[in-house]
Amino acid sequence: MCNTTFDVAVIGGSLGGVQAALSAAQSGKKVYLCEETDWVGGQLTSQAVPPDEHPWIESCGCTRRYRQYRSEVREYYRNHPKADSALRGKKVCPGGAWVSGIAHEPAVAHRILMGHLAPYLASGEITLELHTRPVSAVVRNNTIESVRVQNTAIHVYREIRAKFFLDGTDCSDLLPIVGARYRVGAECREQTGEPHAPEIPRPADMQPCTWVAALELSEEKQLEPMEKPALYELFRSVQAPYAPVPLLSWYGPDARTGRETRFAMFDEEDPVHCGGLWRYRRIIAKGEYTDNRPEVTLFNWPQNDYGFGNLFEDPNAEIHRTLAQQLTLCAVYWLRHDALRPDGGHGYPVRLRPDIMGTASGLAKAPYIRESRRICAHHTICEQEISRECSKGILHRNDSVGVGHYAIDIHPTTQSHTFFYTPAWPFEIPLSAMIPVDLKNLLPACKNIGCTHLTNGCFRLHPVEWNIGEVAGHLASFCIEKRMEPLQVWKTRLADFQTLLVEHGIQLHWDPAQLKGLG
Known part of the structure; x- marks a missing residue:
């Protein structure tokens, strides 16, 4: 078994996990990234779900890197040797889908994401291992010292040591392995104060x-x-x-x-x-x-x-x-x-x-996961903060590290078979929801931030997960450079960290002037 030391280890190559690895590598950190399938990109690639996006996505409401990705998708189809004139429009939607303005092939998404990783893989700044999953960990004094991973294709184990570990798995599989506190399924009304939460907690009641x-x-x-x-x-x-x-x-x-x-x-x-x-x-x-x-x-x-x-x-x-x-x-x-x-x-x-x-069956390489485990964070985002039914407008957060928008959309769940939909205000992503209450060097990098079963219904979408991953990689790097813990950054260096994010093209707040048609 080979021991390897990195600055940042991203366990899981989900859409957010890839962005976390890129942010950390761009900051000059030595990064380890592993993925259980043979495609990175999670819901966009191996799970084959085209981007679900909000109505303002063409002009605002996402990170610069996500907007660049959207442009690259369109550029690929414009330049396709067999493209008809219909595919050469400025804002072409490759399939004319009504769920997304850029619904496109999973293989194209994977090709573009791998292109983003390519220079860092070539330089050795990112080490990528496919067919690899976490199996155990060593944790002392609320600090993860190492995570043992297994390559399921060749049955080889490695001990990964890093200063920071980011959970980029779609089900947040790292959380139980490192002993982090987390939630699953539906919280009860007493826990969250959410009007549409059940009377009793239902941890097995998840989105399908x-x-x-x-x-x-x-x-x-x-x-x-x-x-x-x-x-x-x-x-x-x-x-x-x-x-x-x-x-x-x-x-x-x-x-x-x-x-x-x-x-x-x-x-x-x-x-x-x-x-x-x-x-x-x-x-x-x-x-x-x-x-x-x-x-x-x-x-x-x-x-x-x-x-x-x-x-x-x-x-x-x-x-x-x-x-x-x-x-x-x-x-x-x-x-x-x-x-x-x-x-x-x-x-x-x-x-x-x-x-x-990219499979023999015609099915995706992995199932689409709508709801994962979620960290117990210093702040948990609840329904009453973002629902248009419960609040009067956009909640502007002092510790915002990004923005997003989608309705609270819950598909029929696996236990109570409850389904729910209510419009939400455009929301801002609080840094406090990305900081675990327990482990000092663990960060969420995809759907696993401090949200609830209900608010996961709008924080699970592609642009939001992408934003969370980008921020997680930058936060780990910032902590390493400043020799601080995430909690200290939130409490004492928030403005400096937010300035860094803005420099990297991350929108922190919604501008009401941008939100045309918002009633």
Whole structure:
């Protein structure tokens, strides 16, 4: 077993984890980064979820590096050798999706992120190990001394020593390993004062995961047979956990009303919603390429939200992991063979696209994790601070280290099957929510900051996780240079640290003049 010492160790190559590693390397630190799959980038790449963004993202409300990333995505498609004129617009949306202005292929996202890492990998400032996960740690006097990691591909262990350890895993797997205090699932009203929190805590009641698939819309004559999944009849007979409707049907939850609602495949079939589910996360649209390639969407719909158990803090986690994959395969089979069409027929000509995902199956490399473990922080962000139902306006924070916006959006949970949606004000990310109450050299780098089950519903999105990761890398570097702990930075050097963040292009506060149309 090889012992290696670094300035900063980022355990987990999520979207935030990658940004944390980049920030630390840009600050001249020697960085270790590991990732359990073979793609870094988490929800944007290995989990295959296009960016969910707020309406002002084209002009403000994200970090400079995130805006640069968005420009690089568009530049890639403008310069594609097979791009049609439709793809060469100034603000092109690669797939014409209605969930995001830059819905794009996971492989493209991974290529761009690896391009950002490339110069630091070449210089040795970042050491990246794939197929690698944390398994144990040595902690003394509230300080992490080392973390043992395992390369699951070659079954080799390494002991990683660092001055700071950042948890960039999507489920925040490092927290229990190092003995940090954390929360999972739904807190109760007495704990948080949140109006929509349950009366009693429900630690097993989490947002569902989704195992995303890439689907192509094909000509019927081109379709090869699809083998019926072994569990198809089981899932076909299952009722949705949130309403008396079949799970595999055109029904889905409408969190705005608290009832089920009916969806449709294509825009012209859907008179109620802003668009059919096919265009929801479409990444390749008809006519965008001169070779007339078929349309492709990322299949992350109500039908394949897995709400029957959790992938962590659950004795049956591995079983649920397998069942989540099987549910998606069954949902694809249903869509192809049994989904009711408006003309009275059944099924649509779709097939899986393994090449889009970089997998043999056509499913994503990893499940989409909406909710992770969350640190017990010096400040916990609660519903009443950001909900438009509970507060009168934007809460400006003196210790802000970034901004974001998204509605509080909770998919049907795994225990109570509760779903919830309420508009939120644009929010600012407090540094105090990134500082653990216990360990001195541990920082969160993705969805695992001090938020609640409810506020995680809007802090889980791509631009916010990216911002958190960027800040975590800068904070670790600042602490190393100043020989301080994060708590000391918050209490005594906050202005200096915020100045550093602004220099690196991190927006700290919302300017009301930028927020056109905000009621």
